[in-house]
Amino acid sequence: MVVGLSLPALAVSSVELHKLTASDAAADDIFGYSVAISGATALVGARGNDDAGFESGSAYLFDFSDPCSIIETKLTASDAAAWDWFGRSVALCVN
Numbered sequence: 001m002v003v004g005l006s007l008p009a010l011a012v013s014s015v016e017l018h019k020l021t022a023s024d025a026a027a028d029d030i031f032g033y034s035v036a037i038s039g040a041t042a043l044v045g046a047r048g049n050d051d052a053g054f055e056s057g058s059a060y061l062f063d064f065s066d067p068c069s070i071i072e073t074k075l076t077a078s079d080a081a082a083w084d085w086f087g088r089s090v091a092l093c094v095n
């Protein structure tokens with residue numbers, strides 16, 4: 001006779017699995033000011049990015065579908081301008 005007990009798994013760890021950084025990180029980008037995670041995708045805001053003027057901001061989309069090859073996509077507003085703080089808050093829902 002086999003008796004089994006199945007419980008939902010809860011993964012809790014203090015071990016750093018992967019450190020996310022922007023490939024074009026610069027001082028005062030404030031990378032990580034906002035973070036949203038859905039499934040295997042993370043969206044990280046960097047409202048201090050200065051690519052299109054002081055504090056224009058940006059956000060980075062990370063796709064972890066293949067943990068060995070994380071895909072980074074940088075997002076900026078097409079009409080970005082100084083003090084926009086693009087990426088100040090982020091939300092994400094991936095189906």
Ligand SMILES: [Ca+2]
Pocket residue numbers: 027028029048049050054055
């Ligand atoms: Ca800045």
